[in-house]
Amino acid sequence: MKMRRSLLLPILLATAISGCGSEPASEQQATTVDIREEPPTAGQSAEGKKSEAISVSAPNAPRIAYIYEYGYRLPADRIAEVQRKQADMCERMGPTQCQILDMKQGSAEGNYASGSLSLAVAAPRARAFGAELGRVAGSAGGSQVSGGISGEDLSKQMVDTEARLRARTVLRDRLMEVLATRKGTVAELVEAERGVAQVNEEIDQARSWLAEMQNRVNFSRVNLTYEAGSPASGGFLAPIRGALGSVxxxxxxxxxxxxxxxxxxxxxxxxxxxxxxxxxxxxxxxxxx
The missing domain is CATH 1.20.5 (Single alpha-helices involved in coiled-coils or other helix-helix interfaces)
Known part of the structure; x- marks a missing residue:
């Protein structure tokens, strides 16, 4: 015999999912909709219902976004050449392995010059590629004067975002079922449609956050800086520049x-x-x- 009951469906209209953890919902609205519930079949059991629950487990390996820093001292007239060779090495690897993010050259003054290059390198190859970049600088008469590795563990943020993404997907599916049955008042159905639109927006936002974090894990950032000597401080023109500056x-x-x-x-x-x-x-x- 079919039974009729009132089902309370929460519509989370002001829920924000962030990559660093989700804030608690600041507002919740409830919609009461009458639907028909079919009696459970003979083969359906409580254990069967529990099996539909979404389980989220931590990844086997940590998801860490690495940043590699390398600083080189080179002759002023070799900086542009080394920078160009290192950028060419990245391009030869292809966009799936290396991408140029930023490339700058500072103005030369006397024996001083500077520059920078930022790359996104496939994580498994980033450290070995850094050694290859160092050999290019060494062959041009340069030397590495600074270096460092830093990492940010994104495991918890990604797992939390995945869990909330799945929860929003389940909520969206339930709201779609309510709209499909067309049970309830016009106001309730309109509210359910608004809820579906809001949940879809949250789902898209969470997916973009996940994609951004996953890209940071898959591609390590490699920052290169170049410098030569120090700014010119002497010579015939130095007093003249000082006098003009004081005028x-x-x-x-x-x-x-x-x-x-x-x-x-x-x-x-x-x-x-x-x-x-x-x-x-x-x-x-x-x-x-």
């Missing part, structure tokens, strides 16, 4: 002093003229008497 400050000081003198002298001059005019007028009257 502006000297002229500014003179103008400031003139403004200060004008601000004091003008009022005092007006007062003096007024006093002289008053004295001359008084003398004129005295002589007339």
């Amino acid at each position: 502006g400050s000297v002229l500014g000081t003179i103008v400031a002093m003139l403004i200060m003198l004008g601000a004091v002298a003008i009022p005092l001059g007006l007062v003096g003229l007024a006093i002289r005019w008053a004295v001359l007028r008084w003398r004129g009257r005295s002589s007339a008497d």
Whole structure:
């Protein structure tokens, strides 16, 4: 015999899923919809229902996003050449193994020059590729002066986001079932449609976060910096550059002093003229008497 009951379906309209952990839902709305429930079949049991639950387990290996830092000191006229060769090495590996993210060259001054190169390298090859990059710099007369490896464990963030993504998917499917049965008032069905739209937005957002974190795990970032010597500080032009640089400050000081003198002298001059005019007028009257 078919039974009729009221099923309370939560619609999470203000739930945010973040890659670093989800904040608790700040608002929940409930929709009451009447649906028909078929009696369980003979082969269905509580254990069978439990088997439909989604299980999320931690990954066997940690998901770590690595960043490799390498700093090279090179002759100023070799920096551009080494930078270009290392970028060519990355391009020859193909976009599935290496990608150029950023490439810059600083302006040269005297014996000083600088540059930088950022790459995204497939994680399994990143460390060995860093050694190959070092050999290119060494062959150009350079040496590695700094280096470092840092990593961020994204395992928990990714597992949490996957779990919430699956929960939203289950909720979306239930809401779709409510809309398919067309049971309930018009207001309830409209609210269910809004809930489906909101949950779909959260699902898309969570998928993009997962894709971004997975890309960070799959591709390690390799940051390269180049420098040569130090900025020029001597030579024939050094005193001239210093003098020209001080001209502006000297002229500014003179103008400031003139403004200060004008601000004091003008009022005092007006007062003096007024006093002289008053004295001359008084003398004129005295002589007339």
